[in-house]
Amino acid sequence: MALSHDPLLVSKVLVLDETDVHLDSLKAFCEECALVGIRPQRRGVDSVLTILHSNVDLGGILLYENYGATPGAGVLLAREIHAARPELPLFLRRDTVASVAGLGTQDAAMFRCAYTLADLQQLRSTLEASIFSRVYPNALVRGISEMTRVSLETLFSHCEVEVETPYLVKDRIIYGEVFTLISIESHWCRGYMMFQGEEPALMGVIQRAPGNEDAALTFRDLNSTLGELTNLAWGAFKNRYVGENLDWAERAQTQVPIVINHQRRFISFGSDDPQLCFKYTLRERGDPDAVAVPLYQRFVFNLNWSPADFKENASVDSLFDSGDLELF
Amino acid sequence: MAQVLMVDDSSTVRNEVCDFLKANGLTVTVAVDGKDGLDKLKADPSIKLVVSDVNMPNMDGLTMAEKIRQELKNASVNVIMLTTENSAAMKERGKAAGIKGWIVKPFNGAAVLATFKKLVC
Numbered sequence: 001m002a003l004s005h006d007p008l009l010v011s012k013v014l015v016l017d018e019t020d021v022h023l024d025s026l027k028a029f030c031e032e033c034a035l036v037g038i039r040p041q042r043r044g045v046d047s048v049l050t051i052l053h054s055n056v057d058l059g060g061i062l063l064y065e066n067y068g069a070t071p072g073a074g075v076l077l078a079r080e081i082h083a084a085r086p087e088l089p090l091f092l093r094r095d096t097v098a099s100v101a102g103l104g105t106q107d108a109a110m111f112r113c114a115y116t117l118a119d120l121q122q123l124r125s126t127l128e129a130s131i132f133s134r135v136y137p138n139a140l141v142r143g144i145s146e147m148t149r150v151s152l153e154t155l156f157s158h159c160e161v162e163v164e165t166p167y168l169v170k171d172r173i174i175y176g177e178v179f180t181l182i183s184i185e186s187h188w189c190r191g192y193m194m195f196q197g198e199e200p201a202l203m204g205v206i207q208r209a210p211g212n213e214d215a216a217l218t219f220r221d222l223n224s225t226l227g228e229l230t231n232l233a234w235g236a237f238k239n240r241y242v243g244e245n246l247d248w249a250e251r252a253q254t255q256v257p258i259v260i261n262h263q264r265r266f267i268s269f270g271s272d273d274p275q276l277c278f279k280y281t282l283r284e285r286g287d288p289d290a291v292a293v294p295l296y297q298r299f300v301f302n303l304n305w306s307p308a309d310f311k312e313n314a315s316v317d318s319l320f321d322s323g324d325l326e327l328f
Numbered sequence: 329m330a331q332v333l334m335v336d337d338s339s340t341v342r343n344e345v346c347d348f349l350k351a352n353g354l355t356v357t358v359a360v361d362g363k364d365g366l367d368k369l370k371a372d373p374s375i376k377l378v379v380s381d382v383n384m385p386n387m388d389g390l391t392m393a394e395k396i397r398q399e400l401k402n403a404s405v406n407v408i409m410l411t412t413e414n415s416a417a418m419k420e421r422g423k424a425a426g427i428k429g430w431i432v433k434p435f436n437g438a439a440v441l442a443t444f445k446k447l448v449c
Contacts, residue, residue, distance in 0.1 A: 231338065
């Protein structure tokens with residue numbers, strides 16, 4: 001059975017399993033299911049938690065019950081993972097029984113499903129329901145990626161901009177030290193867009209921009225640049241996907257609290273639905289030693305999601321070119 | 329004394345536009361939102377052109393444009409919006425407020441310089 005989610009989208013999963021034979025089967029399965037598998041270099045709780053701290057854009061974790069060649073060690077590891085990142089769905093591989101039978105109630109509740117390599121159907125359908133539970137229109141995914149790349153190239157004209165394959169994340173961890181947040185309102189979706197990045201790396205990029213070399217820039221200059229990036233991407237989204245003449249008064253303007261835990265770098269929009277994530281990489285031109293500076297863009301349609309009503313504005317092709325003056 | 333008033337809450341945009349206009353011989357002053365823009369315009373009668381964002385805190389650019397005509401009774405200053413917005417409804421509101429033109433961001437100085445220079449004469 002083929003997954004029915006958007007073929008443009010993938011999701012990253014952490015694979016904690018044993019022998020190469022099993023890993024190869026899981027790798028093939030992942031490719032078939034549009035999953036990008038990530039493996040730790042070393043085994044052990046510390047190594048896994050280090051990965052969790054460095055990867056903030058996972059869709060889930062595939063875990064073997066006897067990980068580390070110790071019976072039941074996978075379940076003990078699952079407790080640590082679940083305590084650290086309860087939002088990440090866990091999928092338990094067992095040797096013979098494709099169920100959580102025999103586990104305690106609390107342990108069983110940590111897993112979305114149990115599966116065996118002999119029958120991956122259960123895993124496939126649970127992945128569909130938990131990671132690829134939302135359909136994002138191809139035109140939307142492509143459009144966001146294109147429009148944001150243009151906005152980045154405008155603001156960081158001395159950089160090459162690379163775009164990774166967009167993916168879905170279940171993580172709620174904030175990447176880096178600085179992020180922007182803006183609401184998106186339309187007749188077919190309501191929610192938020194975020195950009196997240198690392199302050200020191202991004203400060204370096206704007207400091208080396210033409211004309212800024214000798215300027216005494218501060219974090220406020222970075223805030224302003226990211227604010228304008230957000231504004232450009234948001235404006236492009238509105239102009240392309242948000243219709244006019246909406247009678248907002250007739251619509252229920254529901255809101256839910258947004259909760260941020262600074263200690264854990266965690267942000268919740270009150271929804272467990274997978275977020276649409278784009279990763280852009282800035283690389284300064286003409287500098288062979290330039291480091292790749294990542295910037296993450298996330299969409300969280302937590303207040304309304306009606307993709308059946310999605311459409312691009314009919315006038316999108318005839319929009320006045322950006323930057324040109326339309327005289328009245 | 330300035331020819332152009334640049335109104336935007338983003339210092340990135342203010343700096344970009346100001347640097348370009350100054351490098352091309354225009355005198356420019358800045359404001360951080362519509363309210364500040366009205367104050368700056370009141371204080372400097374030499375301003376001939378207002379270039380303003382739409383979405384700003386405290387007072388948006390379209391409200392500022394309406395107040396320039398209605399409250400300041402200034403019918404001569406040229407107002408141009410520089411914004412990410414491209415909605416027909418907003419442009420209609422701008423036209424009704426007597427604005428001169430509309431630019432969708434990002435700013436492309438070379439495309440508008442000649443017109444800006446005419447508008448400050």
